[in-house]
Amino acid sequence: MNLSAARTGWRLKEPSIIPGFGLTLGFSLAYLSLIILIPLAGLVWRASALTWGEFLAILVDERTLAALYVSFGTALIAALVNAVFGVLICWVLVRYEFPGRRLVDAMVDLPFALPTAVAGIALASLYAPQGWIGAWFMPLDIRIAYTWIGITVALIFIGLPFVVRTVQPVMEEIDREVEEAAATLGASRRQTVFRVLLPSLTPAVLTGFALAFARGVGEYGSVVFIAGNIPYVSEIAPLLIVIRLEEFNYAGATAIATIMLAISFAMLLVINLIQAWSRRRYGHV
Secondary structure, three states: OHHHHHHHHHHHOOOOOOOOHHHHHHHHHHHHHHHHHHHHHHHHHHHOOOOHHHHHHHHOOHHHHHHHHHHHHHHHHHHHHHHHHHHHHHHHHHHOOOOOHHHHHHHOOHHHHOOHHHHHHHHHHHHOOOOOOHHHHHHHOOOOOOOHHHHHHHHHHHHHHHHHHHHHHHHHHOOHHHHHHHHHOOOOHHHHHHHHHHHHHHHHHHHHHHHHHHHHHHOOHHHHHHHOOOOOOOOOHHHHHHHHHHOOOHHHHHHHHHHHHHHHHHHHHHHHHHHHHHHHHHOOO
């Protein structure tokens, strides 16, 4: 009996390929708790100083709703644009050889290295009514800077590398023989793209979209200069949080931050569920 139990226990407890699982798991949980969970818990705890009535009053406040609408709306539009054009840029960089290809590939990472304030000032000067690009749209009565359009442009600028750097390695792993096989079986170019290539890229595209969206929601430095910061028009939620802090309204600032956290978590959860579904359907990529 003891021998059987010992054999059973030996079967259940197999040695791990990578040693130290318990130690690394404990370190990972402690690190995540220290860096992420504890600050978020402190944010929620600070907001709990408000009563439910006060919290709901902040939530339904017209200025708060307008700022949330601008932040999440522009971040969503920018992430969608980046998801489309990011895939196109990846296709050009992976499938074609041309002079200056490495230079173009390096330029994709510029938003990572460029300080956000510098990016915001540069974009504001370009898209202002008297700027190099903004002046072209003034005869059409289209204002880019100091509107939600300018905010979207800034978020596209800072979010594009997240899509490109997420999709590019996956696209490089796709064998060209798959495309040749599809063509041999009679598939047109459009069918090859939409029924063979894109399904395998879907999980990576969703990941890049989620990263670009999450970055856009909380972006401040590159947006505040081009937004114009007009209440109810082009004021973003992070700026409204800073305004509440300057007013020493810490509970109100943390309440707005908690609302942003809840909405962001819900939207990212939905994106992750869609991503998991696409992985199950199209296979692990």
